[in-house]
Amino acid sequence: MGESLTREQVRRLDRCAIETAGVPGVVLMENAGRNTADEIERFLGGAAAGRSIVIVAGAGNNGGDGFVIARHLAMRGATVTTFLVAPAGKVAGDAAVNLAILRELAHDVRDVCENLPGLARKLAGADLVVDAVGGTGISGVLRGGLASTVEQINAAARPVVAVDIPTGLDCDSGAADGPVVRAAMTVTMLARKKGFDNPDAAAFTGEVRVVDIGIPPDVIARLADRK
Numbered sequence: 001m002g003e004s005l006t007r008e009q010v011r012r013l014d015r016c017a018i019e020t021a022g023v024p025g026v027v028l029m030e031n032a033g034r035n036t037a038d039e040i041e042r043f044l045g046g047a048a049a050g051r052s053i054v055i056v057a058g059a060g061n062n063g064g065d066g067f068v069i070a071r072h073l074a075m076r077g078a079t080v081t082t083f084l085v086a087p088a089g090k091v092a093g094d095a096a097v098n099l100a101i102l103r104e105l106a107h108d109v110r111d112v113c114e115n116l117p118g119l120a121r122k123l124a125g126a127d128l129v130v131d132a133v134g135g136t137g138i139s140g141v142l143r144g145g146l147a148s149t150v151e152q153i154n155a156a157a158r159p160v161v162a163v164d165i166p167t168g169l170d171c172d173s174g175a176a177d178g179p180v181v182r183a184a185m186t187v188t189m190l191a192r193k194k195g196f197d198n199p200d201a202a203a204f205t206g207e208v209r210v211v212d213i214g215i216p217p218d219v220i221a222r223l224a225d226r227k
Contacts, residue, residue, distance in 0.1 A: 004197050005190065005193055010193070025061075027214060028214060029061065029098065030098075031214035032068070033071075034068065035187075036163060040053075043184070047077075051078045053078045053081075053126060054128070055070045055130045056123070056153060057086075060134070061095055062167075063084070063091065064096075064099070065132055066132025067098035071098075081122075084113065085145065086145070117152070119153070126158050130160070130162075131161070131163060131166060131181045133146065133149055133153075134167040136164060136193060140177075147168075154181065161186070164189055165193055166182070172193075174196060183206045185208075186209070188211070189212075190210070
C-alpha cells in the first residue's frame with residue numbers, strides 16, 4: 001500500500017483484518033511486534049545480542065506491541081527492561097495478554113507510573129529506547145503523565161525507535177503542538193501515516209520503516225472496500 005493512511009483509515013483496516021479476514025488481534029500484535037524487532041536489530045547494526053534496550057510502554061495496543069518487542073529482543077540476546085508508564089490495571093485486551101506473558105516468563109517489567117520524573121535517569125544507560133507509549137489514536141496536546149513520559153524520554157538523550165508513530169505526533173497532520181518523542185527511526189504498521197507527509201514531522205520520526213501485520217495491506221484494503 002503506497003498511500004499514506006489517516007487515523008480513521010488505520011482504524012478501519014485494523015477492524016477489517018480482525019472482523020472480515022478473521023485474524024485475531026493478538027496475532028496481528030504478535031506479527032507487528034516481531035517485525036518491529038527485526039527492524040530494531042537492523043537499526044542496531046544487525047544484532048540485538050549484548051545490547052541494553054529499554055521499552056517504554058503505555059496501556060494501549062502500542063504498549064502491547066512493545067511487550068511483544070521486548071520478548072523477541074530478549075530471545076535474541078538483548079538485555080531488555082520494560083517500563084510500564086500507565087497503571088497496570090488499565091492494560092486490557094491483547095496488550096494485557098502480552099504483558100501477562102512477559103511477567104510469566106520473568107522478564108524485567110517495572111511499573112513506574114508513580115515515579116515518572118525519575119524515568120530519564122533509568123533510561124540514560126540504555127543503548128536504545130523503544131517508544132511504545134501512545135499510538136495513532138492520540139490527538140491534541142499531551143498533558144499529565146503522557147507529557148511527562150515524553151519529556152523524560154527526550155531528556156534521556158538516547159537513540160529512540162518509535163513504534164508506529166512517535167508519541168505526541170498527530171497522525172493526520174504531523175503537527176507537534178506539545179511534547180513529542182524525537183525518534184531516530186519510526187517503525188510503522190501497514191503504511192506510512194498521513195502526518196508523516198508533513199515535512200516538519202521528519203524531525204520527530206527520523207527514518208520511517210513500514211512493516212506488515214501478517215496480511216498484505218492491499219488485501220486488507222480490498223476486503224475493507226467490500227464492506
